[in-house]
Amino acid sequence: MSGSPRHSRDDVSEMALRLLDEYGLPDLTMRHIAAALEVRASALYWHFPNKQALLASVSARILRPMEDVRVEDMTVSETVRRLGARLRECLLAYRDAAELVSSSLALGLVDSPVQPQLMAVTRRDGVPDSLSRVAAEAVMHFVVGYTFHEQQRLSADSFGLLPETTSSLNPEHANARPADGGDFEEALKMIADGLEVSARQHTETSAG
Amino acid sequence: MSGSPRHSRDDVSEMALRLLDEYGLPDLTMRHIAAALEVRASALYWHFPNKQALLASVSARILRPMEDVRVEDMTVSETVRRLGARLRECLLAYRDAAELVSSSLALGLVDSPVQPQLMAVTRRDGVPDSLSRVAAEAVMHFVVGYTFHEQQRLSADSFGLLPETTSSLNPEHANARPADGGDFEEALKMIADGLEVSARQHTETSAG
DNA sequence: ACCTGAACACCGTTCAAGT
């Protein structure tokens, strides 16, 4: 059929995402990605300057569904909670996605997945951009960190590791026990409430 | 002088922390740590089962100053802000410390650096443990993620990278500009305020 | 108890050369 199966940038990152989900981040090597595309590792350097850039394009792909969240009719608090919950869903959709996105975000190689939509709503409601940016950072870092930790526990469990540690039979370490799914939403609510308090303080100060 | 310079576990992690600060995480290899101790890489496997365990002991060392924070006389809100600020200081004290601690925390190889002291104060004030744990997670993940990003920007700047991107001359990307130091405390305040709102809601509900 | 020596099975990246 196809005599010369040459690839696009998008082909590469699409395949990389598939391999990430199937084999995990430690096995997402340039050689494995290349092999899956029936190509040598050196060929990938025509499409990307280095591995970090390739991983950033995979991160952007993972975060793409964030764009579909419609926030027009939401309150500020609803928007914070909705964007946070959706971000967690995006990260849980692929194996090791939270770890990958965490480092791409820290390196500044992908845009904030929360800021644009949150800012649209806060501007509509007269909340200062500075507060909105801060809240977007708080939500983003909390969700990515929380889900990173959560995702590690999931794959540790599936590997059969931590058999007695996770069963929380040790009252000595009850304080250290991981939070469950409902705690995630509780934390988002805290940040949302905190943003509303700050916004209220701002309008009182500038109006009164 | 010393004929047989054999090492302890603590010697190894102390040297590893020095090398981390001097050369950064990518160069913190088993071979480099061993060489600095005048030993072969394989010798490290007598002290630690693998590299991740060694890195976890370095993380614990970085977080040790968290224990010195005295919270007895603080309000809940002050405690959140103080512990968050101190955590950031701990991470900024060594090169790439935030990235290292981020992964150790996600892997569950080090304890929460926020929870014990926050819980002491919230218990004193009758705030439910569940809320306290959630807030501790929010603070921890936010601070580590924020500082990870911040620290990457610092070393990118010192490397002379991102010369025009960081000078924020591009109005198109003004929304994406990184938050400054004051924004960090603003975000901690949001989480602290959110915790107080939740605590208030709880006591109202349970008291009638 | 603590370490060496040597090997195993890999990495990311570069670059001249091919088509």
Add this chain to the structure above:
DNA sequence: ACCTGAACACCGTTCAAGT
């Protein structure tokens, strides 16, 4: 425009053997 081939300079980890 897109890729190969071959090399460079490394990795983490294991394990028999030494002292």
